Amino acid sequence: MDAYLNKGIKEIITEFPEVETILNDYDIGCGPCNVGICLLKDIVSIHQLSVEQEKELMERIAAAVEPGKSHPAPKMQKRATPPPPKTRRYSPPLKKLVDEHVLIKRWIALIPEFVDALDLESEQGKKRILDGIDMIRSFADKYHHAKEEEILFKYFDETADILKVMHEDHTRARSLVKAMQKALAENDKKTLSESLTAYRELLAEHIRKEDEILYPWMDNQLTDRQVGELFARFARVDQESGIAPETYEGFVRRLEAAFQKKENGS
Amino acid sequence: MTTFEGCPGSRTMQFKTSEENPMEGPAGKIRSQLAQWPIQMHLINPAAPYYQGADVLLTADCVAYALGDFHREYLKGKSLAIACPKLDEGQSVYTEKIRAWFEDAKINTLTVLIMEVPCCMGLLQLARQAAEASKRKVPIKYVVVGVQGDVLKEEWAAA
Numbered sequence: 001m002d003a004y005l006n007k008g009i010k011e012i013i014t015e016f017p018e019v020e021t022i023l024n025d026y027d028i029g030c031g032p033c034n035v036g037i038c039l040l041k042d043i044v045s046i047h048q049l050s051v052e053q054e055k056e057l058m059e060r061i062a063a064a065v066e067p068g069k070s071h072p073a074p075k076m077q078k079r080a081t082p083p084p085p086k087t088r089r090y091s092p093p094l095k096k097l098v099d100e101h102v103l104i105k106r107w108i109a110l111i112p113e114f115v116d117a118l119d120l121e122s123e124q125g126k127k128r129i130l131d132g133i134d135m136i137r138s139f140a141d142k143y144h145h146a147k148e149e150e151i152l153f154k155y156f157d158e159t160a161d162i163l164k165v166m167h168e169d170h171t172r173a174r175s176l177v178k179a180m181q182k183a184l185a186e187n188d189k190k191t192l193s194e195s196l197t198a199y200r201e202l203l204a205e206h207i208r209k210e211d212e213i214l215y216p217w218m219d220n221q222l223t224d225r226q227v228g229e230l231f232a233r234f235a236r237v238d239q240e241s242g243i244a245p246e247t248y249e250g251f252v253r254r255l256e257a258a259f260q261k262k263e264n265g266s
Numbered sequence: 267m268t269t270f271e272g273c274p275g276s277r278t279m280q281f282k283t284s285e286e287n288p289m290e291g292p293a294g295k296i297r298s299q300l301a302q303w304p305i306q307m308h309l310i311n312p313a314a315p316y317y318q319g320a321d322v323l324l325t326a327d328c329v330a331y332a333l334g335d336f337h338r339e340y341l342k343g344k345s346l347a348i349a350c351p352k353l354d355e356g357q358s359v360y361t362e363k364i365r366a367w368f369e370d371a372k373i374n375t376l377t378v379l380i381m382e383v384p385c386c387m388g389l390l391q392l393a394r395q396a397a398e399a400s401k402r403k404v405p406i407k408y409v410v411v412g413v414q415g416d417v418l419k420e421e422w423a424a425a
Contacts, residue, residue: 089421090422092405224374224377224405225321225375228321228404231375231403231404232374
């Protein structure tokens with residue numbers, strides 16, 4: 001069983017699908033992850049379970065991967081993170097990123113209706129699509145992901161699996177945007193719909209991982225000095241980016257109103 | 267003839283930095299992590315060099331007596347000011363000094379340490395008022411200490 005601690009989670013789940021269900025019972029949602037290269041031992045430690053929960057989880061996984069054998073759960077290394085998180089809320093710089101997620105989540109929640117209403121014929125329809133793609137490129141990527149990649153992640157070991165996963169998600173999102181732009185230029189409604197839907201699925205899962213796992217873990221590692229630095233650096237990026245979040249909030253609000261109107265039949 | 271340098275109790279002094287001041291002293295004694303003087307809110311100068319860009323600790327008077335690990339866990343590496351929100355007079359000066367930390371000294375973070383007793387919340391309130399009055403925003407953390415020295419709460423309040 002000890003050998004599995006150093007294996008990628010996707011590999012383990014592929015071999016033993018019930019491990020996904022076991023992890024789900026502890027709110028560890030590795031199943032839908034697109035990458036799945038995180039090692040089992042890192043996944044268990046990063047979720048900061050209680051000692052009892054961790055023991056129980058490891059025993060259940062041990063039973064799943066080596067059925068019929070009776071053995072104690074493998075010993076995990078001493079936790080690198082302090083046991084109970086003293087800080088219950090996000091620190092101000094991470095709270096800022098979580099607040100930016102809220103607007104992105106509002107946008108991706110609208111994508112199914114947006115896809116249904118895709119209009120590549122009229123100028124107005126094309127403008128709406130361009131605005132949607134711009135929301136992804138400018139707000140979600142240039143304004144938000146850049147803060148993570150160019151600032152936040154640099155405070156941590158970027159070779160860590162969880163950060164590799166985040167980088168890969170960003171790269172995949174960028175390739176989907178390219179596909180959207182190409183599809184729009186070629187009037188390819190099918191590819192445009194598929195790319196938007198894939199983006200929605202990718203980002204929903206990506207944001208959940210960040211809000212629920214990555215940021216709380218990071219907050220427990222950051223010193224007060226680093227929190228203050230991050231806050232000041234994020235504020236500088238906001239000021240210098242030339243991107244006004246209000247513009248994108250307006251876009252989302254207009255879409256929400258439009259689709260609400262349609263739902264009400266008015 | 268010697269130059270008059272003012273009251274020794276309020277003369278600005280900077281001691282060793284936290285890097286130069288290890289926790290352990292001779293024969294296992296714990297070294298003080300205080301790196302400056304003065305510390306009382308009426309006596310401090312918010313423009314003193316040790317507040318520039320610093321992580322500042324604003325502590326209710328009683329905290330250091332209640333919290334056993336105050337020096338090691340909280341004071342180390344930080345600049346300090348102390349006050350009593352219940353008994354001190356002229357607290358509008360405090361609000362102005364905290365605002366000056368934010369805007370002029372450009373401090374990095376402010377941590378407010380208070381006791382669990384209700385009137386101690388006044389110190390956090392002062393910090394919040396100063397933050398509202400300040401154009402420059404800074405992360406503010408608050409720590410509530412129980413009368414038996416336990417840390418009851420530690421949270422980022424706002425920025």
